[in-house]
Amino acid sequence: MYPRVLIAGVRGGAGKTTVTLAVISILRKKGLKVFTFKKGPDYIDSGWLNLFSGNPCYNLDTFMIPPNKILESFTERAKGDVSVIEGNRGLFDGLDAEGSVSSAELAKLLKCPVILVVDCTKITRSVAALINGFITFDKEVQIKGVVLNQVANPRHEKIIKESIKKYCSVEVVGSIPRFKDLKMPERHMGLLPYQEHEMQKEAEDFINRVSEYLDKEKIWQIAKNAQDISDIQKSNKFNINDAGIKIGVIRDRVFQFYYEENLEELKKYGMKLVFINSLEDKALPEVDTLYIGGGFPETNVKFLCNNLPLMKDIKEKAEKGLPIYAECGGLMYLCKSLITDEGEFPMVGVFPFRLKMFKKPQAHGYVIAKVNSNNPFYEEGVELKGHEFHYSKVIDYNTLPHMSFIMMRGEGIIEKMDGACYKNTLGTYVHIHALGCDDWVKGILKRAKIYKESKNA
Numbered sequence: 001m002y003p004r005v006l007i008a009g010v011r012g013g014a015g016k017t018t019v020t021l022a023v024i025s026i027l028r029k030k031g032l033k034v035f036t037f038k039k040g041p042d043y044i045d046s047g048w049l050n051l052f053s054g055n056p057c058y059n060l061d062t063f064m065i066p067p068n069k070i071l072e073s074f075t076e077r078a079k080g081d082v083s084v085i086e087g088n089r090g091l092f093d094g095l096d097a098e099g100s101v102s103s104a105e106l107a108k109l110l111k112c113p114v115i116l117v118v119d120c121t122k123i124t125r126s127v128a129a130l131i132n133g134f135i136t137f138d139k140e141v142q143i144k145g146v147v148l149n150q151v152a153n154p155r156h157e158k159i160i161k162e163s164i165k166k167y168c169s170v171e172v173v174g175s176i177p178r179f180k181d182l183k184m185p186e187r188h189m190g191l192l193p194y195q196e197h198e199m200q201k202e203a204e205d206f207i208n209r210v211s212e213y214l215d216k217e218k219i220w221q222i223a224k225n226a227q228d229i230s231d232i233q234k235s236n237k238f239n240i241n242d243a244g245i246k247i248g249v250i251r252d253r254v255f256q257f258y259y260e261e262n263l264e265e266l267k268k269y270g271m272k273l274v275f276i277n278s279l280e281d282k283a284l285p286e287v288d289t290l291y292i293g294g295g296f297p298e299t300n301v302k303f304l305c306n307n308l309p310l311m312k313d314i315k316e317k318a319e320k321g322l323p324i325y326a327e328c329g330g331l332m333y334l335c336k337s338l339i340t341d342e343g344e345f346p347m348v349g350v351f352p353f354r355l356k357m358f359k360k361p362q363a364h365g366y367v368i369a370k371v372n373s374n375n376p377f378y379e380e381g382v383e384l385k386g387h388e389f390h391y392s393k394v395i396d397y398n399t400l401p402h403m404s405f406i407m408m409r410g411e412g413i414i415e416k417m418d419g420a421c422y423k424n425t426l427g428t429y430v431h432i433h434a435l436g437c438d439d440w441v442k443g444i445l446k447r448a449k450i451y452k453e454s455k456n457a
Contacts, residue, residue, distance in 0.1 A: 008087035033080035040088030041387035147174035248287035257294030292330030331427035367410030375404035377443030
């Protein structure tokens with residue numbers, strides 16, 4: 001039956017992440033095993049969902065992943081007692097006037113009941129009109145409950161609840177006061193990643209406070225009564241399998257942006273993942289390919305520079321042809337230098353780019369990149385759907401390296417180009433999702449196998 005619920009907001013910033021974490025918390029306290037999912041291109045919220053559920057958080061992004069694979073992934077991974085899905089932006093917000101790839105479209109695809117989070121700041125009776133607008137806007141979307149957020153005082157709450165009861169056909173399943181002394185930690189990309197947050201106890205205390213204002217039995221009933229999902233079409237797997245291949249993954253407090261499905265897909269084809277710490281390990285272990293995901297090298301740049309032996313080793317291995325796939329923060333790490341408010345710092349130096357951090361995003365949103373020339377991992381002509389979100393920008397370089405992507409949507413590294421190549425290394429600002437890009441898995445496995453065979457020749 002897949003008991004499940006999707007937490008959505010009337011807009012971005014309405015408090016849906018806080019409510020989602022609180023819902024996870026109350027369901028776990030009820031003794032239920034909770035699995036979590038995040039709609040939209042996101043790593044930070046997913047990290048918090050992972051922490052509070054005690055299980056990996058998976059992604060359900062309908063731009064990057066085809067509908068049949070969304071359904072297949074959800075039913076394959078929703079193995080607990082209940083699944084909690086966090087939406088993104090407002091419930092009906094999508095890429096266009098039709099609301100394509102919105103949280104509402106995901107809810108319909110999964111036949112998932114929705115709990116709507118409403119920010120009640122400076123609004124009373126109009127909340128009822130707002131809720132009715134959401135309920136009637138698309139009647140295929142099953143809005144089954146409402147959580148009121150930022151409630152000022154008991155009188156404020158009374159007027160809103162009475163208005164909803166009189167005019168709306170939906171239950172209030174939570175009413176959260178405006179906390180003046182507590183909030184979740186934030187930074188320029190949203191919430192602070194839980195890996196960097198030194199006060200997890202305080203975050204947990206905050207969510208526990210919020211949880212007191214939710215009706216766990218009503219929420220559980222909404223999730224438990226979700227419609228059944230059937231007729232899931234299983235996708236075919238391709239035939240590349242070599243259990244002897246080792247994929248190095250730099251994963252630590254600096255490089256933390258990985259979709260769990262990407263790592264799981266590599267393991268499905270017999271790959272062994274070898275995790276590496278960029279701050280502590282002095283050299284790469286014996287691996288056949290290195291995968292460096294996104295993260296925050298800019299906030300950890302001094303710590304990275306304190307580990308020069310690893311940086312030197314990566315550069316030497318790249319020169320000798322080790323296949324390296326680097327996304328966003330990984331790309332930044334492989335560049336010549338990174339300029340922050342604290343100065344200019346040397347990076348690994350595989351690519352000749354000098355990067356600078358800016359106060360505002362230099363690119364943000366979904367992207368489509370077309371592979372238009374030879375590179376280590378992708379066949380020419382492949383179209384990549386993904387996303388980019390970075391505050392860094394190339395400001396200087398000696399010689400432009402070979403660029404293998406043209407950006408059909410999005411900014412890329414420089415002048416609508418991306419996919420910087422050097423020998424068997426590819427660096428990109430584009431984050432991709434393995435379930436929407438078989439070519440990524442095929443490319444990594446093929447290149448790793450070639451490299452392994454060359455070493456053993």
